[in-house]
Amino acid sequence: MGCSAIIVLSVLGLLGSSLADLQLDFYAKTCPNAEKIVLDYVKKHIPNAPSLAAPLLRMQFHDCFVRGCDASVLLNSTSSNQAEKSAVPNQTLRGFGFIDGVKSLLEAECPGVVSCADIISLVARDAVVTIGGPFWEVQTGRRDGLISNATEALNNIPAPTSNFTTLVSKFANKGLDIKDLVLLSGAHTIGIAHCNQSFAARLYNFTGHGGEDPSLDSEYAVHLKAKCKTPLDNTTIFEMDPGSFRTFDLSYYKYVLKRRGLFVSDAALITNYNTKSQIIQLTEGPLSNFYEEFGKSMVKMSLVGVKTGSSGEIRKHCAVLNS
Template sequence: MAPQPHSGRRRSRWSCWAVRGLAIVLMSLTGGDALSLDHYRQSCPKAEAAVTAAVKQAIAKDRTVPAGLLRLHFHDCFVRGCDGSVLLDSTSNNTAEKDGPPNASLHAFFVVDNAKAAVEALCPGVVSCADILALAARDAVALSGGPSWAVPLGRGDGRVSLVSDTTSLLPGPGATFDQLKQAFHAVGLSAKDLVVLSGGHTLGFAHCSSFETRIRGFPGGSGGAGVADPALRPSFAAALRRACPANNTAKGAGAWMDPTSAAFDNAYFKMLQTGRGLLASDEALLTHPKTRRMVALYAASQGKFFQAFVSSMLRMSAQNQPGEIRANCRRHN
């Protein structure tokens, strides 16, 4: 069952934060065409409602959709800006981003396809796939119990999608703090944004290959065998080893990111503090004093996490490049 939307009182509070954060982002936009809240007000006024309806329908059938949509938006924005390039299919002449190793487990493309079809039926050739993905990511968070925010619109759809970009620009699950910081800095995001947006891991599932080295890849075992990362709580590491036996080939094997993985909350930060961070890139947030203090702050206050998450999402998704309006999100015109 899909989580229920917020009460009006809570939504009003998140909306106030969103407006403040949005003002900062819009004032700082440089390059490309400026995004605006009323971009489709005349040309396609029902576009947002159509996207939300498509996301709601998908979540009702598949609890992994919110995590899938949020991750799609992240991976889109970190490569060539938020231009929908991650949605393009590979062709006989080009291997696209979605087929790169860091994107092998991306899913929920069908939700964007369904939303695009609904919007095209209302206003053909008006709403970009990049904007649909930004709206869908917002809806995925809000419909999972997280904050909502007004999404600035007017992004163009890029025509370039290269598999080579994914390995050089997207940090992997084993990334160190310095590697993560560098990847975020490359797209104009700070160490605070790194911590806050990592909190999106509160939604979703990770495959065994993403954390295999943490549960049996550290040196020190008998006969040269690997042991678990000492930063992991022993009982948690044991549970992960049971979920992911050695030489496991089961396609769907893995673990949920936190015990409330269908709900957007601050449980991710609490897990980190108690030795139950799933990925090495999660644990990396505790290796620097500044980011470790941020983890503690958001573990203690879900409200402060939500407020910061809205601001960081607005900054990340403000990376706007001119482009076309695709008729089909999987191929350029």
């Protein structure tokens, strides 16, 4: 048995029998080509749009932190309900059309069999692998949730302005510890951020009365201000890991140690001795160690609040409930 399989089984054992229906190759009999269809679609499109890997990975994170990994993040708002998509943390999410593209192929192959929740998990992993990042086993058998609420998204998804205490609390609420916090934050090694929604306050109005965040390297702050010229800039984007934002590597952590993490939540990781020590250990170790440990935390996160058996449904279209 491979290391990844052992990780999966040990985590499943910790979380108990409620996940008994979640397993590797869940669709082996009901839709044997399912995972190949997902992978082929990802391998066809991500090389032409590598920047999409980051938001697809972020989509899984945002989904799992609200009602568990049940594709509630994909549901559209209705006249009577503001769904998670409309919440501020999700207004910059991209990749919904990508998920729909995968879903349409799976529905053509095996109607009503493969859940949108499983598609999110498989696509996130395959997209990261396709850009040269780590591989981790994805067990399947999730079902799709029936509820999506914007307020719950706002309350549960850790914000880029979160301090260390808030981050630890929100992760603990999902059964994730500070090691998972450090490792999953490593996803910031790829992707971009918008000035005003993510970090402009650190540059212009950190205290609420003007001024910049003293925890931010002053030279880096000058560099950021040159790009984000006003605190209200909602168009300019900045690489979270400048110079290698499409490469899954350790440079994000090196930036954090130099006080050049883009978000308050990045800077928060070195305000605690344990998390700072973990980051130093990661940067001093081989990239393969980060890959292995990141994969373990992704497996753990992907099991949060999953629905199996007769819970939820298998949506025909990921953005709407079955009628």
